[in-house]
Amino acid sequence: MKSVVKLVLLVIFILVSVSVSLSSGDSGISLFNFINALSNSGVDRVILFDLRIPRVLLGFFVGGALGVCGVMLQALFRNPLTEPYTLGISGGAAFGAALAIVFGLGRFMAFGGFVGSLAVVFFVYLLSIKNRVVDISKMLLIGVMVSFVSSSLVLFMMAVSDPVKLHRIVFWMMGSLQWPNRFAVVLNAISSVFVLIVGIFLSWNLNAISVSEEDAVYLGVNVESTKKVVFFISSLAVGIAVAFAGIIGFVGLVVPHFFRLTFSRDHKFLIPLSFFGGGSFLILSDALARSLFAPVELPVGVITGIVGGIVFIWVLARSRWVFNA
Amino acid sequence: MLKVEHISFSYNSKRILNDIDFEVKRGEFFAIAGPNGAGKSTLIKMIGRLLEPDKGDLYLDGKSFRLYKPKELAQKISIVSQNPSYAFIKVEEFVLLGRIPYFSAFQFFEKREDRKAIEEALVMCDAGHLKGRYMNELSGGERQLVFLAKAISTKPKLLVLDEPLNGLDISKQDAILSLLEKMRSEFDLTIIAVLHDLNVASEFADRILLMKSGSIFKIGKPSAVIKEGIVKELYNASEKVKVFDNPFSSNPFVCITR
Numbered sequence: 001m002k003s004v005v006k007l008v009l010l011v012i013f014i015l016v017s018v019s020v021s022l023s024s025g026d027s028g029i030s031l032f033n034f035i036n037a038l039s040n041s042g043v044d045r046v047i048l049f050d051l052r053i054p055r056v057l058l059g060f061f062v063g064g065a066l067g068v069c070g071v072m073l074q075a076l077f078r079n080p081l082t083e084p085y086t087l088g089i090s091g092g093a094a095f096g097a098a099l100a101i102v103f104g105l106g107r108f109m110a111f112g113g114f115v116g117s118l119a120v121v122f123f124v125y126l127l128s129i130k131n132r133v134v135d136i137s138k139m140l141l142i143g144v145m146v147s148f149v150s151s152s153l154v155l156f157m158m159a160v161s162d163p164v165k166l167h168r169i170v171f172w173m174m175g176s177l178q179w180p181n182r183f184a185v186v187l188n189a190i191s192s193v194f195v196l197i198v199g200i201f202l203s204w205n206l207n208a209i210s211v212s213e214e215d216a217v218y219l220g221v222n223v224e225s226t227k228k229v230v231f232f233i234s235s236l237a238v239g240i241a242v243a244f245a246g247i248i249g250f251v252g253l254v255v256p257h258f259f260r261l262t263f264s265r266d267h268k269f270l271i272p273l274s275f276f277g278g279g280s281f282l283i284l285s286d287a288l289a290r291s292l293f294a295p296v297e298l299p300v301g302v303i304t305g306i307v308g309g310i311v312f313i314w315v316l317a318r319s320r321w322v323f324n325a
Numbered sequence: 326m327l328k329v330e331h332i333s334f335s336y337n338s339k340r341i342l343n344d345i346d347f348e349v350k351r352g353e354f355f356a357i358a359g360p361n362g363a364g365k366s367t368l369i370k371m372i373g374r375l376l377e378p379d380k381g382d383l384y385l386d387g388k389s390f391r392l393y394k395p396k397e398l399a400q401k402i403s404i405v406s407q408n409p410s411y412a413f414i415k416v417e418e419f420v421l422l423g424r425i426p427y428f429s430a431f432q433f434f435e436k437r438e439d440r441k442a443i444e445e446a447l448v449m450c451d452a453g454h455l456k457g458r459y460m461n462e463l464s465g466g467e468r469q470l471v472f473l474a475k476a477i478s479t480k481p482k483l484l485v486l487d488e489p490l491n492g493l494d495i496s497k498q499d500a501i502l503s504l505l506e507k508m509r510s511e512f513d514l515t516i517i518a519v520l521h522d523l524n525v526a527s528e529f530a531d532r533i534l535l536m537k538s539g540s541i542f543k544i545g546k547p548s549a550v551i552k553e554g555i556v557k558e559l560y561n562a563s564e565k566v567k568v569f570d571n572p573f574s575s576n577p578f579v580c581i582t583r
Contacts, residue, residue, distance in 0.1 A: 200433065201430065201431070203433065204425055204428050204432075207422060207425075208422055208425055210412060211410055211411060211412045211414070211419070211422065212406075212409065212410035214370075214373075214375060214406055214410075215404075215406060215409060215410065215422075217373065217374065217375045217395075218373045218374075218375070218399060218402075218403070218404040218406070219396075219399050219422065219423070219425040219426055219479075220394075220395040220396035220397070220398065220399030220400075220425065220426045221395070221425060222395060265412070265413065265414050265418070266418065268433050268434070
């Protein structure tokens with residue numbers, strides 16, 4: 001299939017995702033009513049502007065950030081299983097949020113998640129750096145181990161919490177876009193667009209590093225600076241995303257691979273594609289999570305896992321792709 | 326052209342390179358040989374600036390490596406490492422990576438001159454027909470041609486190769502060596518190559534640097550350094566190793582007898 005056709009399909013996918021997400025949910029504003037709601041005042045307009053649009057925007061920016069960070073980290077680690085949470089970000093965030101809930105500071109849950117994720121990432125970074133050089137394989141292993149430790153600590157806190165707190169922790173960990181306040185939307189918009197722009201600027205460096213770190217040095221690429229910038233901005237963006245949306249798995253893992261398989265390995269295309277693809281995929285998954293068993297809302301991570309996984313396996317099975325040939 | 330001035334390098338308190346000092350002249354084919362663990366690949370990594378010497382310095386055209394910006398130096402020196410990595414990308418995209426030293430920080434797309442350079446490099450390396458194929462689908466010989474095309478697309482002054490003939494059959498070795506000769510004459514290219522095969526070094530190199538235990542063992546023209554006594558001492562080889570004059574070229578030829 002030609003690239004132009006694929007691009008048109010992606011634009012259609014984005015438009016469909018946004019429309020479906022805006023018009024689906026408990027109170028069911030149909031596509032037709034949705035147009036009316038834009039121009040008239042009333043309940044539909046309130047639902048649309050105060051609930052749906054902020055939710056769609058939050059989902060889009062969170063999904064976009066996860067997609068871009070997933071691409072950059074996979075390039076840096078040259079490992080197909082790397083995702084934004086691999087470095088312990090999710091474990092740290094869950095630990096921070098759980099700590100806030102257990103100590104009765106539920107209002108600061110998002111802040112706890114953010115601080116927890118950054119603290120863990122900083123810890124992983126310090127342990128992986130030697131002589132100002134970041135050891136990528138060591139970082140990956142330490143990240144996975146720290147993730148295990150912090151997840152176990154979360155389980156411990158869950159075991160000793162009362163049922164109400166336990167429920168809050170579990171719900172937060174499953175990931176949700178239910179609380180799209182203006183602050184969350186603006187902060188995620190800034191961080192995800194920032195990470196997108198920096199990522200595009202680094203695309204040639206990532207192209208070289210994703211093939212070989214050694215050869216990238218021979219090409220004059222500043223590999224160490226690139227690693228540090230990617231690590232820092234990814235941690236910040238994913239920390240912010242996790243703080244407001246919880247742990248939404250699979251987007252940062254599958255979306256980059258999907259576009260690598262279907263479009264290009266070139267990061268100047270892959271990064272923006274993963275941004276728009278990740279954003280649209282998450283809002284579509286959120287729409288399904290809200291509508292499939294309405295009025296019961298499923299955790300969005302359930303949909304991203306099932307739909308994303310199946311689509312990805314199908315694409316992978318049809319391709320000639322090898323991650324590291 | 327390249328001056329390596331008294332460089333030493335240690336890793337984990339172990340001395341890997343010890344007071345290495347030599348100069349490579351413009352247009353020269355300079356071979357580096359020696360037993361495994363002699364420090365040849367470490368020396369190549371120093372030339373590629375992957376490692377910095379603890380002592381001493383390297384100079385290109387009289388200017389210290391430290392005074393070059395990384396991309397500026399990468400435009401002048403191309404390195405094909407021992408087992409170069411490749412990925413699931415098309416040959417054309419892979420060769421394009423060789424143009425990265427010319428890309429500015431805010432450049433997203435390659436320019437027409439970059440396209441021209443990769444086309445020329447692929448044609449020069451007889452790999453033009455491979456450009457639409459994926460790297461992992463190529464044979465070892467084809468891949469080596471593509472690695473060379475990537476290196477040459479940078480239009481370097483100095484081409485550094487770490488065991489470029491490794492794992493290739495004799496006809497592929499012939500093709501690569503002929504290509505190197507062609508590049509040398511057409512681009513006035515200086516070549517430094519780590520070669521395990523002393524006979525190839527003897528036939529093709531202007532001078533050979535023999536290394537042992539991180540130090541220079543001998544340096545000079547093939548006829549001066551490939552001598553039976555030197556080869557036996559360098560490799561701790563037995564009496565079965567003999568050196569005689571190649572009847573076709575009169576260059577020294579090393580063989581193992583029964």
